[in-house]
Amino acid sequence: MSALPPYASPLQRTWFYSFRFICGLIFFFLIFPIMVILPLSFNAQDFFTFTKEMLSLKPEGYSLKHYNDFFTNPDWQQALKNSFLIAPVATLLATTFGTVAAIGLSQSHVPFKPVIMAILISPMIVPLIISAAGMYFFFSYIGLQGTYVGVVLAHAALGTPFVIITVTATLVGFDRSLVRASASLGANPVTTFFKVQMPLIIPGVVSGALFAFITSFDEVVVVLFLGSAGQKTLPWQMFTGLREQISPTILAVASLMVFISIALLTVLELLRRRSERLRGVTPG
Amino acid sequence: MSDTTQDGQVLTTQDGRPLKAALGRALFREKLRAFLLVAPLLIFILITFVAPIIDMLHRSVENSIVEETLPKTVVALQEWDPGSGEVPDEAVFAALYDDMVVAVDKKTHTRLGSRLNYEQSGISSLFRKTGRRIKRMDEGEPLKDQFLAADKKWGDVTTWQVLKQFSPAYTGGYFLNAFDAKLGPEGVELKPADERIYLFLFGRTLFLSIVITLSCLLLGYPIAFLLAALPLRTSNLLMILVLLPFWTSLLVRTSAWKVLLQQQGVINDFLVWINLISDSGRLVMINNQTGTIIAMTHILLPFMILPLYSVMKTISPTYVRAAKSLGANDWTAFWRVYFPQSVPGIGAGAVLVFILSIGYYITPELVGGTSGIFISNRIAYHISSSLNWGLAAALGTLLLVAVLVLFVVYDKIVGIDNVKLG
Incomplete structure (x- = not known):
């Protein structure tokens, strides 16, 4: 399918091009909704559609007023601040716990491994609404509902499965004899971990951390239930904005968030290339 | 493995301990260390x-x-037979009076009233009304008559049946509710059709x-097929x-669809502009099932494409070529060999998308209106608005069971260890 052979019949030729056309349409479906909000966020009017001025590319049709609103409105600023307070701490917790546990799980003699694995992965499988409901009941019981700590702990729990999965995946390619070599040369386990193991598994740790970060940064269901007005995050503010009074500022926020996603995607892609390159050089 | 040499001597380590014990100790230490890390x-x-x-789970029962x-x-109610058709006697009312005095003092009777109101409407007001009257009742006079005078629902057998039915510490009532059923006099029955x-x-x-x-499958299959067939350089770019x-962000995509699908939105504007529809005939594509289906297909499509792609990448193109060289046409080669x-x-991909979609909350809530909402939206409603937490827990438990069953299926197909990300 990658190229049309020279002997293709007219029917095959037609099918080849129409298949590509269909795929083009599906790619368009995937990317268009994300791309369309970028120009719309510069709308000078409070509309959610292209105005005549915008279509004729007149400068007066465009403005930065929605961005201006985002950076001056105290509600949005509070939400932005909360998002950047909660997500990094949750990421740090999830990455630390997750990496250590993944290293433990990768050893050959772990008792009850399948059960432990199932429990550790479960936050990723259980639908968010159920996690949110359970945590709401339980956290209000122990007095963590509506607190910053409660939201951070919940987000950390939701992020750990991703760290476990990515770090476990990199540990599969990790040569255990390196640890033994390091120990035989007199390094203690902590030195071995930081000097030998960590540099090799760092791509998995970083991509796990990115997954954990985006999980917390995007998460809205749990924060809606567990948080109070003081823990409003960006997704929360967007959610209430979309449900109640939909304002075009949301489009400006959405555009900024698309750029965050592009940045994360780039970092991940670079990491993937790096680990592929490393895998090509290191034996076995 | 034997731990003795041929002449019956026990193998030992350098420092004279039996090899087996030393190995066992080392293994135990290793297990302990792995466990301490986890x-x-x-x-x-x-x-x-x-x-x-x-x-x-506990809250649901x-x-x-x-x-x-x-x-x-x-x-006191243990003696009373709910099938007798008669209201309990004076002793029960005396017990009720004692309890109510304490409950009104602690103001817990309204909570009980709203709890029992989930089972039988009207009980909430009954408890509030009785709570107001309880101070004026006279312990010396027959209490049954005084309760009946306070509210005649105390003379209704069904009130007492509900009270007796829900007096045990555990109940299946929330689950019955979640299945639209209730416990009638003749056992479990479905609720009236309008409820x-x-x-x-x-x-x-x-x-x-x-x-x-x-x-998702319909749109994802061609894309995965194309990506797997193209040379790596191109497919990485398209990826x-x-x-x-x-x-x-999920909310970015949901808000994009909200903007696109509105009646004054981009798609409708475009369709009007190319004269496909008239200005008065703008399509209603949001706040209904169409909105939910379009937006969620878009959101979950990558979860279909990525597993499909990783499987298709492993299918060797030689099989299709062999089929063709044996005389199969393009379709037969695809359908009989590749597919x-x-x-x-x-x-x-299908199980993953299905698991993710039955628990979805945000997107149906924002673009689904009333006809496109899911069971999870109802759970959220019971937690934050109606405060019927038991019912929310029961509905959540049912959803959880469904997801876990599906996950076991997924585990059988893919294996929990083979979940790949990105």
């Missing part, structure tokens, strides 16, 4: 995640409020999830078009 996270997840889920608020009445909502909502959740899964939506090999990918 333990912090395990404890963390058990406290912050597993305990809340167990608490929710827990019902100690009647026993706690009216302890004496519950004991049945949950079975319908479960049905709709399943139906919409199937439609979303199928449309960005799949991964960018995957990494974009069967891609079925594991279809299974993995």
